[in-house]
Amino acid sequence: MGKPRKPKGRPISGWLILDKPIDFGSTEAVSKIKWLFKAQKAGHAGTLDPLASGMLPIALGDATKTVPYVMDGRKIYEFSVAWGEERTTDDLEGEVSQRSDQRPDAEELRALLPKYTGVISQIPPQFSAIKIDGERAYDLAREGETVEIPAREVEVFRLTLLGTTPNLAHFEIECGKGTYVRSIARDLGRDLGCFGHIASLRRSFVAPFAEDSMVPLSELVALEKIEDEGERLAALDAFLIDTSEALSSLPHLAVNDDQAHRLRMGNPIILRGRDAPVAEPEAYATARGRLVAIGEIAEGEFRPKRVFAET
Known part of the structure; x- marks a missing residue:
C-alpha cells in the first residue's frame, strides 16, 4: 500500500470576508482565494449569484468545519x-x-x-x-x-x-x-x-461578520505584485479572521492546555466549579484564545464533536 498523498497547499485556517464583485461566481471566487492563499481547503458560506455583489464569507482550512454556523446566520x-x-x-x-x-x-x-x-x-x-x-x-x-x-x-x-x-x-x-x-x-x-x-x-x-470586515478582491489580487512569497502570504494572512469568530452565537468555554490536549484527542473533559455550565446542546472551547473544539455540555462534561488542529 502506498503512502497517503500529502495535501497540497498550506494548512492555514481562518475566515476571509470577501467583497465579491459582479460577474464573478461564488465557486470561482473560492477557487481564486484558495489559489492566492495557497490553502489546502476552502469553502464558502452562502452562494451569491454572479450578478450580485457583496459579502461572501470564505472559510480556509479548519474553518470549513464552522461553515454551517455562518450559513444559519441572518x-x-x-x-x-x-x-x-x-x-x-x-x-x-x-x-x-x-x-x-x-x-x-x-x-x-x-x-x-x-x-x-x-x-x-x-x-x-x-x-x-x-x-x-x-x-x-x-x-x-x-x-x-x-x-x-x-x-x-x-x-x-x-x-x-x-x-x-x-x-x-x-x-x-x-x-x-x-x-x-x-x-x-x-x-x-x-x-x-x-x-x-x-x-x-x-x-x-x-452574521456574525460586520460590513467593515469585507475585503475587495482587487485589494487581494494587487498583492500578487509582491515578489517575495513569504512577504506576499504574510500580507494576505493579515486579512484573515480567527475561525472562532464564526461561533460567536454559541456558549464559550475557556480550557487549559491539558484539557485542550484531551479534547483534540477526541476525549471529554470534566467541568468543575460552581459556575460550570450544566447543559448546552452546542458550545465551543478555546485555549489561549485559539479554537479547540465544538461539542456538547452534558452531565458535567464537555464532549467534543469537532476538533481543531493546534496552530
Whole structure:
C-alpha cells in the first residue's frame, strides 16, 4: 500500500470576508482565494449569484468545519426591483416572460410589505441551486424544463422601502437562511400586477461578520505584485479572521492546555466549579484564545464533536 498523498497547499485556517464583485461566481471566487492563499481547503458560506455583489464569507482550512454556523446566520441585502417585466431567471440575466405597463407607487409598496415580513412561504426561482430529484434546478431550467419547485418557509425579519423612481424601487431586507431575494422581487411584481425582477443586489451582512470586515478582491489580487512569497502570504494572512469568530452565537468555554490536549484527542473533559455550565446542546472551547473544539455540555462534561488542529 502506498503512502497517503500529502495535501497540497498550506494548512492555514481562518475566515476571509470577501467583497465579491459582479460577474464573478461564488465557486470561482473560492477557487481564486484558495489559489492566492495557497490553502489546502476552502469553502464558502452562502452562494451569491454572479450578478450580485457583496459579502461572501470564505472559510480556509479548519474553518470549513464552522461553515454551517455562518450559513444559519441572518443576512442583509440591498436590492433594486425593475418593474414592467418578469424574467425567467428573476434577474437581468434571463429572458422576458411577462410584461406590464403598470407601475406601483410608494404607497402601494409600503402597504404590501407586511405580507413579506415574518415567516413567509416562498417558491425558489427556476434558476436556483435547489435539488429536484437529485439535479440542480438551474441545470434543468437550462435544458428547457419547467420544474415544480415546492414552496418552503423562510423568515424575513425586516423589509424596508428605501426609495422609488418611476421604474425602480430600492429595498433593504434582513432575512434568515434560504431566503431568495429574487423570489421576493418576482412575487412583489405579481401581487402588484406590474411584474418585476432584480435589477441590482448587494449583500452587506452575514452574521456574525460586520460590513467593515469585507475585503475587495482587487485589494487581494494587487498583492500578487509582491515578489517575495513569504512577504506576499504574510500580507494576505493579515486579512484573515480567527475561525472562532464564526461561533460567536454559541456558549464559550475557556480550557487549559491539558484539557485542550484531551479534547483534540477526541476525549471529554470534566467541568468543575460552581459556575460550570450544566447543559448546552452546542458550545465551543478555546485555549489561549485559539479554537479547540465544538461539542456538547452534558452531565458535567464537555464532549467534543469537532476538533481543531493546534496552530
